[in-house]
Amino acid sequence: MKIIIAGAGEVGTHLAKMLSTENQDIILVDSDQARLDDLDSNYNLMTCQGSTSSFQTLRDIGVEECDLYIAVTPFETRNITSCAIAKKLGAKKTVGRIDNSEFLRDKNKQILKSIGVDYLIYPENLAALEINTALSHNWARYWGELHDGKLLLIGVKLHQDSDLLNLKIKDLPVKSHDFHIAAIKRNNETIIPTGNDEILHDDILYFITTSKYVNEVMTLCGKKKRVIKKIMIMGGSRIALRFARLFSNNYNIRIIDTNRDHCEYMATEFPECEIVHGDGLDIEVLRQNNIYQYDAFLAMTESSESNILSCLTAKDFGVCKTLADVENLQFFSQAENLNIGTIINKKLLASSHIFKLLLDADESSAKFLSLADADVAEVLVKPGAKITRHPVRDLKLPFGMTLAALTRNDEVMLISGNTEIQPGDSVVVFCLTGTFNKLEKWFN
């Protein structure tokens, strides 16, 4: 598949890197040569220096035969223009990044579609929705829903009070197949567990379960549900503002920001939120704002380091749920090991969203979620596939790959050793990075 990515900003760069390892033809366009140089010499993709809304540039890189055109420059209007041009020049599908929620309304979407922007991607909006999910399921580290919430992927960090500690997976106190532990994240490693793997303190377990058994998983992990009402946000970034815009009716929000002008702007734009001018990294400021009364603390400044540290501080003050925006991918894994609740990353969210779009274009496989070094995919089983030949326990699947659940005739079920997979099922697979390309062998 030929994919053109216009704009080598954070999202564009990340997408290009990810897709280039997935056997796709990637061309990355940006007007700034310096941004392209490193990518060009180190990744398996082609770069082109030029304006993203120039007919000449787009023709030069062969936009007429491209399957997906992704415009992710920081400028909304430029993205829309370049998508429109690309579409008219023959791109099959176009995706444009926007930062205006107006465009997301259905009737407006139609207008954009008519001028050539097929899909819209609004990373801040995705992040805001993700934050809301994390807050409403605050006992989990990660919460992902599939098939309209029938199938759930839940990541939980285990603390002292869990019943599961120091048990081997095969000895778990569960009846039949209520859930499936699909992956364990321990220190910097992701493990696809077998029956003999033991569950240790501070592991992050990834459960696949159906909505019926969520409460059981919660109790097993020794977690309790808390209702979150009062939220303190440090840093009035775009994600924070988007979150405030969407959910200011559901929560009491207080935003702390260091920039006075920005505070005044927020005060006029978001009258229902309390705005405080001050440095959220300053413990005195936090204390003055009664941080111990808050249910949740969101660290949303530009600096990933400050976000991580301030979340740790907030935990010390007894805030039950903290959430940090970590845009720096190098810190991602480190941050997961620390005792911060959920970590938000705009880039990962945006790229997994675009992966979903790829699913629409290319039916064979769909990676829809990227954990730090594991991928989750939903794959349609083709007739005669190797995987249908035996029950799961006799399949001898490669290490680093596990089958979690399947959907058959709109019915969701978890997979156990005795399950026999049939053609036409769509199967949720967990695999470590690097084993993803083996999927094809098993499912086609």
Add this chain to the structure above:
Amino acid sequence: MRRNSVTNFFRHKSYINIRMLLRVIGWLLLVEACIMIIPCIAGLLYGERSTLQFLICIGITTGVAFGLMSLRPKSREMGKREAILLTGMTWVILSLFGMLPFLICHTHFTITDAFFETMSGFTTTGASVLNTLDNVPHSIILWRCICQWIGGLGIIIFTLAIIPMLNYAGGMQLFNAEVTGITHDKLRPRISSTAKGLWMVYIFLTIILMVLLTFSDMNLFESICYGLSTMSTGGFATSDMALNEWDSTYIKSVMVVFMFLGGVNFALLYKVAHGQFKGLLRNDALKAYLIIFAVAYIVFTLNIIYRGMVTEIEDVTIDPLFQAISILSSTGITEPDFNDWGPIAVIIMVIMMIMGACAGSTSGGAKIDRFIILVKFLGNEFYRMMHPSAIRTVVINGKGTPQPILLKPLAFLFLNVIFILVCSVGLLVCGLQLKDAFFCCLSAVSNTGLGTDMTGVSGNYNAVSDGAKWLLSFLMLTGRLEIYTVLLIFTPAFWKK
């Protein structure tokens, strides 16, 4: 418990992933073993004893290849360091196995000679230690030419095109380490398709050349061998007489055209093959290549006329043309009477040897592209002495060049000069005469393969000592990989964690 887990990216980069390196080399050896089948078949057709011996070589190479391929690396990650090390190791190890046929089939070879001959082949230098080709089996002659042909565009690029395993970021770096030139054009987004594109052009041109050569007095075997060694601008011959056996204007004309094409950037040829002619007219390196070619021809011709050596029309038409392009493209086939052309011809030859042809071609030398930058840069410097406040950039192919890219070729040219001087001293120590030492060193670094007094212009290196042969082999490799890649491995910074 850890066996089914992968390490996170924090763990990488702290060591060299040697298992992965060896595994990839295993793959490369397998490819080499497959290529050895071709001379083996040739031996079979000619009913030579060497067929069986070639089978032994194939067996050894395949065995080692499978041995290395069975290594299971802990991670498949390959960084810059691995890529550079792999490129260097690949050329050395493939030469070590490539010399097996010489050792096994042709008993006169010592290890030194065999290694020199193979390295000279792979790097398309074309210098030989064989005194005579008379008793050498056909399969060996073909193998020499195949070595040149594979090495011409690059062993690793060849592998990139056919082994999907390298089709990822690590492969990209291998590509960068092996392809000559300052910047590397990508033809297609994926590295394997780029490599395939380049090889298609190369194979296509080679086949046309072979077909054209069969129309001459050459037999099929000779056409194939000359096709392989000319397209790769290597210049191995099939007999002692080399081209003088035929002395045909037709053969020379065909070879002039294809040696010229061998010196053109293959990315450019690929684009032309796809109907994009725009870049052709705008390409400064190509223009300069043509101009230098023309100037060399004129100087050679005037020189011949001045010395009163004109006896027939070929002496001022095809002969100087052939000589000029043969040196410029680093093929290194010489006219029989070149020794009589005098010192001016030799000086022109030395200049052309240093220069080489366009970057991204099969030729050697420091590449015209870099000299264009140097000349334009110097032009700007002179201009700035008169107009100190003027801001000018070096314009290449109609585009301004940013400062950092500008410094690279200038540093390279400087390094090239120093490297040749230092290594000439090394050859002096090995017992060569001053003129010989300098000339052989230049000839090896530029992958031309010409010699002078002691070695003879046609380049027979049998007379030099063993030490000098090893040093020359090293020089050929360093020159082929454009100095940096090889020298980097010898810097302490490369090995520091």
